[in-house]
Amino acid sequence: VTISVIVVAAGSGERLGSPRPKAFVDLAGQTLLEHSLQAVRGLSPLPQVVVVAPEAWVEPARELARGILGGDAGLSVVAGGTSRTESVRRGLGAVSTNSEIVLIHDAARALTPTEVFSRVTGAVTSGAKGVIPTLDVVDTMVPRNRETGVTSAAIDRDGLAITQTPQGFDAVTLRAAFSVFEGDATDDAEVLRASGVDVISVEGDRDTLKVTYPHDLEV
Ligand code: CTP
Numbered sequence: 019v020t021i022s023v024i025v026v027a028a029g030s031g032e033r034l035g036s037p038r039p040k041a042f043v044d045l046a047g048q049t050l051l052e053h054s055l056q057a058v059r060g061l062s063p064l065p066q067v068v069v070v071a072p073e074a075w076v077e078p079a080r081e082l083a084r085g086i087l088g089g090d091a092g093l094s095v096v097a098g099g100t101s102r103t104e105s106v107r108r109g110l111g112a113v114s115t116n117s118e119i120v121l122i123h124d125a126a127r128a129l130t131p132t133e134v135f136s137r138v139t140g141a142v143t144s145g146a147k148g149v150i151p152t153l154d155v156v157d158t159m160v161p162r163n164r165e166t167g168v169t170s171a172a173i174d175r176d177g178l179a180i181t182q183t184p185q186g187f188d189a190v191t192l193r194a195a196f197s198v199f200e201g202d203a204t205d206d207a208e209v210l211r212a213s214g215v216d217v218i219s220v221e222g223d224r225d226t227l228k229v230t231y232p233h234d235l236e237v
């Protein structure tokens with residue numbers, strides 16, 4: 019099976035408030051992008067890797083990726099768009115046409131272990147068209163009005179899960195779903211669901227968070 023991994027790293031990281039784009043911010047001696055690629059490098063065989071970077075950061079991203087992956091083989095770096103969905107769309111354009119499985123990962127989820135990549139890949143290999151890593155919700159969840167701060171009755175958390183990345187897809191199904199999808203989706207599973215395809219879950223990683231706020235970098 020031929021696998022491609024798209025690492026989306028083209029966001030600005032507004033909530034982090036750093037002068038450089040979030041994927042290029044340092045965490046314990048390496049950028050978030052490098053950490054993400056380290057997990058990808060743990061896969062064997064090494065998949066095709068597509069990094070989606072902010073337009074002005076394509077060359078720096080290529081340098082960092084080369085350093086982690088040990089060269090250019092199977093590496094593409096492309097410029098992203100103004101939304102995550104647009105960035106994924108551009109990344110998909112660089113995925114090799116003979117890839118059978120595509121994984122899409124947020125550079126912001128820098129410390130996701132290789133085993134989550136393997137678990138997701140395994141479920142797609144076993145026949146699922148779309149696979150996402152999820153966690154049980156342990157906290158009580160309530161709707162909250164952002165303006166007034168008023169909360170309402172708790173949502174049954176038994177029926178809810180937290181979603182993570184990498185999300186994995188059958189390549190043909192993913193391309194078909196993106197070709198008819200318009201607008202922006204919160205993640206790629208949502209694009210698949212919009213075309214009526216079921217997305218299944220595998221266990222995510224409880225120990226790693228998406229880096230969003232400055233506090234998330236304090237490890
Ligand atoms: N992303 C992207 N292109 C965009 C927006 C987001 O490639 N136009 C990527 C980010 O680089 C990140 C992932 O999608 O790895 C998840 O997005 P998020 O955590 O929201 O990152 P940012 O959009 O950069 O952060 P913020 O929303 O705070 O600006």
Ligand code: MG
Pocket residue numbers: 029
């Ligand atoms: Mg964002």
